[in-house]
Amino acid sequence: MKLLSTRRRKITAAIAAFLLVGAGGAAAAGEKFWEELGVIDEPGAGTPFQPHEFAEMMAGEAGENAGDEAFEALTIAQQFADARTAPGIVAPGAYSAAYAQLTSMPKTAGTWSEVTNKVYDADDPRYRDWYSNSSGGAGNVTGRITGLAADNAGHVYAAGADGGVWRSATGGGHWTPIADQLPSLSSGTLVLADDGSLWYGTGEANTGGTSYAGSGVYRLADPANGQFTPANRVGGTELESTVISKLRFAGGLVWAATNRGVYSHSAASATGAWTFHYTPNPSYLPGGANAGTANAAYKNIVNDIAVDPKNPKHVIAAIAWRSGDTYNGFYETTDYTQGTASWHKVNPTGAIPADDIGRVTFAFAADGSTLYAINQSPKLLNKAVGTVNSYLDGVYVSNDGNPAGPWNKIAESEKLANSGSALKQSVGGKGYGPGIQSWYNHFLQVDPTDPKHVWLGLEEVYETTDGGSTWKTVGPYWNFYFGCWAIDDAHNKCPDSTHSDQHSIAVGSYQGKAYVYVGNDGGAYRRPVRGQTNAEGHATDWSSLNDGTIDALQYYSVSVGKDTYNGVSGVGVTGGLQDNGTSLLRPGDTVMGSNFGGDGGDSLADPQNICRQVQEYTNLSMSVTENCAANPGATSTDDATSWKIQPYTSRPGDEPARFIAPFSPDSTNPNVWVAGGQHVWVNDMGYAIRNGKQWKNVFDLGAGHTATSVAVSNGVAYVGWCGPCNNSGFTRGIATGKIGDPTSWHQLALPITGVVPNRMVQGLDVDPADGQHVFVAINGFSRRFTEGPGAGIGHVFESHNGGADWTDVSANLPDVPASSIKLLPNGGLILATDLASFYRPAGSANWLRLGTGLPLTVGMDIEYSAADNSVYVATHGRGIWKIALP
The missing domain is CATH 2.130.10.10 (YVTN repeat-like/Quinoprotein amine dehydrogenase)
Known part of the structure; x- marks a missing residue:
């Protein structure tokens, strides 16, 4: 369940104002309140809500339906399962077969080390931003x-x-x-x-x-x-x-x-x-x-x-x-x-x-x-x-x-x-x-x-x-x-x-x-x-009893950036978590804090400054901060240190998006971001963006289609999508275009039966040196275990001509759902799957198991940090781990 406590406290205050001074007085007195929530863009615009809608607002954050808490949990449970089963039902033996493949694979040198084996304080007083859960009473969590x-x-x-x-x-x-x-x-x-x-x-x-x-x-x-x-x-x-x-x-x-x-x-x-x-x-x-x-x-x-x-x-x-x-x-x-x-x-x-x-x-x-x-x-x-x-x-x-x-x-x-x-x-x-x-x-x-x-x-x-x-x-x-x-x-x-x-x-x-x-x-x-x-x-x-020795944290994402904190220099690590907000671990920290609340989704941090962050609650409900959302001693809404930047046209929440919706920076320009819902959204203001209307809508993926993955480099973007996204009529696709040229956007030809399987397009990455060179990671088990049209074989595919043609480069990979793929500066590839993380050296056709010591659990997001030449993986059950690049 989502701990949207602080937002609701603010909404409660607005309701109280409405009851005390009437609709006109509340509308006038509450403009700054609504502006802070990202519902209106500037003073004088007036609240867009009628009196009866205050109750609706109270029931959920902008972008949600009233009473939507359980619906959200139901949605993520279904979407997590659909990504691994669609377009059909998975037969027994799939997981054990993948495990048998894994145990016979050669490994790279190096040992994974656990990053998040620290106390995680949900009530950390350093982060009393009004979009966090700090002071709610849950204490140390996992x-x-x-x-x-x-x-x-x-x-x-x-x-x-x-x-x-x-x-x-x-x-x-x-x-x-x-x-x-x-x-x-x-x-x-x-x-x-x-x-x-x-x-x-x-x-x-x-x-x-x-x-x-x-x-x-x-x-x-x-x-x-x-x-x-x-x-x-x-x-x-x-x-x-x-x-x-x-x-x-x-x-x-x-x-x-x-x-x-x-x-x-x-x-x-x-x-x-x-x-x-x-x-x-x-x-x-x-x-x-x-x-x-x-x-x-x-x-x-x-x-x-x-x-x-x-x-x-x-x-x-x-x-x-x-x-x-x-x-x-x-x-x-x-x-x-x-x-x-x-x-x-x-x-x-x-x-x-x-x-x-x-x-x-x-x-x-x-x-x-x-x-x-x-x-x-x-x-x-x-x-x-x-x-x-x-x-x-x-x-x-x-x-x-x-x-x-x-x-x-x-x-x-x-x-x-x-x-x-x-x-x-x-x-x-x-x-x-x-x-x-x-x-x-x-x-x-x-x-x-x-x-x-x-x-x-x-x-x-x-x-x-x-x-x-x-x-x-x-x-x-x-x-x-x-x-x-x-x-x-x-x-x-x-x-x-x-x-x-x-x-x-x-x-x-x-x-x-x-x-x-x-x-x-x-x-x-x-x-x-x-x-x-x-x-x-x-x-x-x-x-x-969550003293930091039990790291069962369920991450959806990880982001890394340089940081100096309390006189210690190094890298900071942040990521979004199931029902535990966003964690932040800075150099020298002995306690990890939570600087954003609710469910944490996808995340983004400036590689040169970890305190410049974008964190997703769910469904592209994003917030930006430039000081890690640090707010010690906060006592009022005026102390807020983050801004809501959920993309929208007329009102926050009008953009259909997946529960964990993707967004990504251009790998060659950290101030250009692309986010995906039903539409493809572009922000070219970097961390200076302050409200959701500052995004540009550049492409419509189609009615019923929602983005599952995003990758951008040198102004060329690729967006994977699904719709319907469950077993019944499952369809997927990839759209591509130049972020500054809406006329260049188009759908790639991905027939249901073809080289790229009809399964979830979960990971994408683009070669920074060549926008036509792209990789895709496919979730789910292959056709040998999945009943469903076009389930196909393979998990990793490569194109050298912008997606016109694809080659299966899965080679010796175990047949297990894949979630995230990255091309490294050394020409190698890294891949996160539901069972382990893998590495393919430059010039090689075969994959290696990446290092030793990583628990056999779901890897949701894998990233490379130039700051310490290390690979980081966000697991959905055993925290965040890192290994030096082979």
Whole structure:
């Protein structure tokens, strides 16, 4: 979820002014306010908004729809998956085949070093710019934690969304990675079994469509001392290319909830195949009659599985697609015996709507006396964006532990909003309330010692000690709306909270004290099981466990520039992150700060001065700063040190663009930039640009087409695009032209079946010495694994005549999605992929694996820095790394 707190505080101030002095007074008094937001260009232009539109503005940043927070998260999840699957469904084996290719490749000399293994302070007081999140209360953060497990000896295990598994022996903190030898670091779940072994289900289950991301389940017998290796895999290839949402243990078995149905395995050993039990639509599984259809990935999703503590033969499953399908519902077997079971759909009774079951999480009390469930509503999710403020149907309890009920509702969005939630502040109820992302962030946990003590995770953390009669928001979304908050630390009296968007939970002990651990989009946090709260019901005893030793940060981009800071000279490094704004690490820093908020997207920095930056929130919502957005001691909007420069014609947000939309400087002129939405935009003012209308619209890519990549050199630009961008009718293309000559722009001839595959054009680069010499990197897996028209073969292509003809130069590259490509000054090529980074020396046809020591996770952006002759790669799960140029 996007932390657009400071902007909303400013909008709240404008609303207050409107209410106090009326429309005319607010319009006049608020002109400077609107100008600062980039909504109007100059004083005297007047606010373009009518009174009823203040509420709409409150619900989202310029360029968004009201209530669009969940829609944005849904969009990036879908776009991230589409880039890797379109135009079809990816078959099992793709990832393991690429890993096998990778392990046989020769390597260059050199070792990667981690750049971002520093504390990342989301509340860094150096960056109190009004477009940052600083002072919101999240404290030290890292990337999304999708799995947690804890024992009673102080060992805590945390799984990053795409960062593998980390171990702490101190109740959290002082982390060590223990899964870096595995072929997939995408994480679904972590569970400690009764015998002390740690089970790791790979393949993150939060998007529903990344069906190739996992490599199975792994069992580590001695997690306190050992490391996961491929030899620890449980079973054979049965669970390759699945996502695994839950692992549950009972009766000597481990049960797996996957996106391809229900499986089980002996919990005592890793040998032997997994037993497939049930799925509602088997014809959509790989090899089935409907496997090639566009929605095949969504027809057999098991969101959760639970075993009745009173009867290990009684197993229940929540099987559903978040947007609704006829198969959605609860399923159970009551007669599991030696690998066989009969499954049937349950007709739940009571308050729960049997015809509106979406994503569900179950939680049994330890004694089986009660069964809790949280249910996301497909009917609400399918309503028009902005018409509802939550997709949560409700939280329920079955007081006899029966999945058929009767179920009693113990919470819904309104009840949770009134429990001390920060999300109660939605204007007119049309912004976002608790559960607006219930399709994405979920957890439910019963205290092992008390069946009425329950923790609920949505965007916030909620707690009840009376079985749901009353709730407290112990982990509010942020502190900005509360009376205790002030932007300066001297006056801010709010307790620290957790980051938003909760995904995982565990209960354990350290030094004899019981703790609850939560994992969310900002990392891992803990507090005592019987913790303290203030008068508002907010916990006063959260501790961030993100001490810099756990680097699960999910970058979309990296930019590097020269810098001198506090007397230390070197290079500064910045980049945009999933739900954690933009990070900035300057020479000599021991703590990395966040100088822009929300989601961080693409980024740009002056190679000669890191403090001259352009940072994207999303969808080309860009800001420029010339002092790193440093603003210590900020107390008002007048202290802003950045300017909104989102390209637009009549109003910010009128330009269709992808969630992470591309922009790039001319490699020969750092003051000329090209950005891509549906149109190609040019800025020739460099960092002196101050508002979005100063961009020039030079070309229309076409209705429904949006840019996926941009490259510019010597005034010649290439822009990759897609549209439609999902499996249904997927099309891609490349446009090119001279930035100063709109008449020169044209589309290249890229037929669906041809040399360049019909897959996502994710990376482009132009030879600075020859604008006709261009390279393209293609995302997705090749036709051998992808069902879809024109999927083709290969990942890197080269043209010497401006894209009229192309040559496949993939050579010995593994067949794995590619994201970013750069031509180096020495004539070599570097390439970032979903598995590793590669180097092709000048004059060579073959690729080498670039160095050693880089974790096997998704590389989103790769850049060369002349300042230190190094290559930097932004990974989407393990931070930013660098290596000296070979």
